Amino acid sequence: MAPVRPLPLPPSPVNFALETDQSSNREGFCLRSDQAKQKPKSSQRNLRRRRGGRKKKMKAPDTMSSDDELDLFALLEYPLAGCRGDQFRGLYATTDIKKGTRVIDEVPLFTLPEPGDVMEHVLDAFFGLSDEQKDMFMELPPGWPPMLVNMVHFIDPQLKVMEDLIAKGDEISEYEEEILIRLGNTVEPLMIEWRIGARYFTHRFSLVHNSIDPTIDEPGDDQVTGIFPTAARLRHSCIPNCNGFYDTKTKRFRVQAVRDIAAHEELCMSVLGSQIWYHNADARADLLRQYCDQCNCIACDPAHLHRTSQDVTRSDIHNRVLPIQDFLQSLHSTSGYKFYNFAEAEASILELIRLLKVAGCADAELIRWRLALILEIYPCMKGKWIQCLAQAQQALETAVACLGADHHYVSFLESKIVYIKQRAKFDRQRRR
Numbered sequence: 001m002a003p004v005r006p007l008p009l010p011p012s013p014v015n016f017a018l019e020t021d022q023s024s025n026r027e028g029f030c031l032r033s034d035q036a037k038q039k040p041k042s043s044q045r046n047l048r049r050r051r052g053g054r055k056k057k058m059k060a061p062d063t064m065s066s067d068d069e070l071d072l073f074a075l076l077e078y079p080l081a082g083c084r085g086d087q088f089r090g091l092y093a094t095t096d097i098k099k100g101t102r103v104i105d106e107v108p109l110f111t112l113p114e115p116g117d118v119m120e121h122v123l124d125a126f127f128g129l130s131d132e133q134k135d136m137f138m139e140l141p142p143g144w145p146p147m148l149v150n151m152v153h154f155i156d157p158q159l160k161v162m163e164d165l166i167a168k169g170d171e172i173s174e175y176e177e178e179i180l181i182r183l184g185n186t187v188e189p190l191m192i193e194w195r196i197g198a199r200y201f202t203h204r205f206s207l208v209h210n211s212i213d214p215t216i217d218e219p220g221d222d223q224v225t226g227i228f229p230t231a232a233r234l235r236h237s238c239i240p241n242c243n244g245f246y247d248t249k250t251k252r253f254r255v256q257a258v259r260d261i262a263a264h265e266e267l268c269m270s271v272l273g274s275q276i277w278y279h280n281a282d283a284r285a286d287l288l289r290q291y292c293d294q295c296n297c298i299a300c301d302p303a304h305l306h307r308t309s310q311d312v313t314r315s316d317i318h319n320r321v322l323p324i325q326d327f328l329q330s331l332h333s334t335s336g337y338k339f340y341n342f343a344e345a346e347a348s349i350l351e352l353i354r355l356l357k358v359a360g361c362a363d364a365e366l367i368r369w370r371l372a373l374i375l376e377i378y379p380c381m382k383g384k385w386i387q388c389l390a391q392a393q394q395a396l397e398t399a400v401a402c403l404g405a406d407h408h409y410v411s412f413l414e415s416k417i418v419y420i421k422q423r424a425k426f427d428r429q430r431r432r
């Protein structure tokens, strides 16, 4: 099952012990805390050489998210024994939040065009930020991105030599001091690159939008990844209470409460998009591992009673979705089914929607399947306009809650409802 929404890369740091133990020197050693804001001269030289003078288009941020959001949540340490520090923080509701509330509406610190993972582009974007924006970026806890492993293997042995030389204090010889300076000149720019990369590759979000339905016009965007410092603090859950998405029209990352959230509850979203609904806990753990993330929600925690029932439901969803997808694809293929059984397809999709709701889904995935009924199934069945209208109204309600009343899906569904009402009225009149 392909993800229907942009696949945000994991906002939460994992592998905490590894990161904390092994990165501490790269984080603090040798450099003053504000030095990463300055591009080191040697680094500038190296970058210019590697870039060959070519300038890549970057988007500059304007303003940050509104202050109103701060009243809804706070960045707090999560209540796990022994978890202290910035790596162990999440966003917690400070007040009751109603379903459909927009909790985050954030412009990016910066975005990158394709391919979105070139370190030189990341550094260019970072050094183009104001000091305040650089602080916001550096406040994000560093992760352990696999793409920086080679850099770590290069930096760490040199850091060890430097540490040993510094430990000699006044007994250091002139020759050793020279080595120390030389190593510092090599290692310093790499450490700065690591500190920036360890945050960027851990917290970036994909901006690539997968349409929920091919008939809906989607505004495009030439940027493929971006950093959103507030949304980056949201941790993953497989039963999320928030829906996060990049709005290509407004170029903002938006997070909506998909159900009522009580004060003190943690705000969570899926970093795997809609994939969470189609895989059992082991498969989700494999997917999250690719992003160095992990999940302890009630659908993943082996000690939790709900894990087994969640696994059964999501396996059932997975098995049911495949024939439905085949059927829908066959409607658009010339060598499709010989005899279409729309009544069976309707029943299958309705059951799929029911199961998604049982699993805890309250997001755009429900809209996707209701749209399949509205656009593909009911128009091919006689006397189903009333059912079609009911599905469209429920899809609209979900869209307003999980995407916001100003989202283009809402206006699309509103216009569909007007059309369906006309068809339903016409049908009723014809039957009299």
Ligand SMILES: [Zn+2]
Residues within 6 Å of the ligand: 237, 238, 239, 295, 296, 297, 298, 299, 300, 301
């Ligand atoms: Zn989970």
